Amino acid sequence: MKRRAFIALLGGAAAWPLAAGAQQPERMRRIGVLMTLAADDPEGQEAFVQGLQELGWTDGRNVQIDYRWPAGDAQRIRRYAAELAALAPDVILAGGGAVVPSLLQATRTVPIVFTQTPDPVGAGFVNSLARPGGNVTGFTIFEYGISAKWLELLKEIAPRVTRAAVIRDAAIASGTGQWGALQSVAPSVGVEVSPLNLRDASETERAVTAFARSSNGGLIVAASTLAVVHRDLIVTLAARHKLPAVYSGRFFVTAGGLTSYGPDSIDPHRRAAGYVDRILKGEKPADLPVQAPTKYETVINLTTAKALGLDIPPTLLARADEVIE
DSSP, X not given: OOHHHHHHHHHHHHHHHHHHHHTSOOOOEEEEEEESSOTTOOTTHHHHHHHHHXXXXXXXXXXXXXXXXXXXXXXXXXXXXXXXXXXXXXXXXXXXXXXXXXXXXXXXXXXXXXEEESOTTTTTSOSOSSOOOTTEEEEEOOOTTHHHHHHHHHHHHOTTOOEXXXXXXXXXXXXXXXXXXXXXXXHHHTOEEEEEEXXXXXXXXXXXXXXXXXXXXXXXXXXXXXXXXXXXHHHHHHXXXXXXXXXXXXXXXXXXXXXEEEEOSSHXXXXXHHHHHHHHTTOOGGGSOOBOOSOEEEEEEHHHHHHTTOOOOHHHHHHOSEEEO
């Protein structure tokens, strides 16, 4: 073999490992997702996946996403949190404040991005909104003061209401916080409020039925995972007993509820994809500020209003973000 050809052959052989290395697929990253709801209730999940795709992350190509759906069950939340932490993912999405304590108990090192979480400072999840510290950051759901607007909305849409049962989850801090805000505004609105603690379907049905025996009543359904899990039951009970009801999110109204006021529940999951992307690229949760909702919406179901014999004030219809007919 001629010397020039031999040198060229050696050079090509030396380049093979470099070329092979350049063609190696990028490292598969791993994301854990712990939602609060059931697998057939993908509230926000699709927006999160779509947001990831827009940022270049595709499940099965360059990222593996491990899902867990506890359907609001506390034991499953704890078990699934431990399972996901044991997988040692690059980051975990916590789809609601109810799952954050279990995740923090399971890991203080894996980055966590939460959505739909009220008062993360008061709950001890982060040091401050601006500088979370630790391994967790994310997106809050609302300030407790928004609860007062639910009562004002109930009185505006159903002026005859003088009593309101507040369906809440008393086992969580936000249930107490929302109740306190409602109590503070009740005298000025002229409505007597009473708590109705949400535990299971049968107890909720008995309590609402008992409340409905007296006249001029209405419902406030405070934000909680249990309320979302049992939303079809709550909407059915409100219709059965002719009780005007105000809810914390749009998905209650699309299920047949009367009206809602609250933040867009889908948008935080889309925004969370941005934080997950930044963490996958090397940023730390401690340095990513907790963000508040950017969009609040009033939704009214005119079909339900008609069934309840309510005439919605034109001023309320005019400022509604969505009217379902």
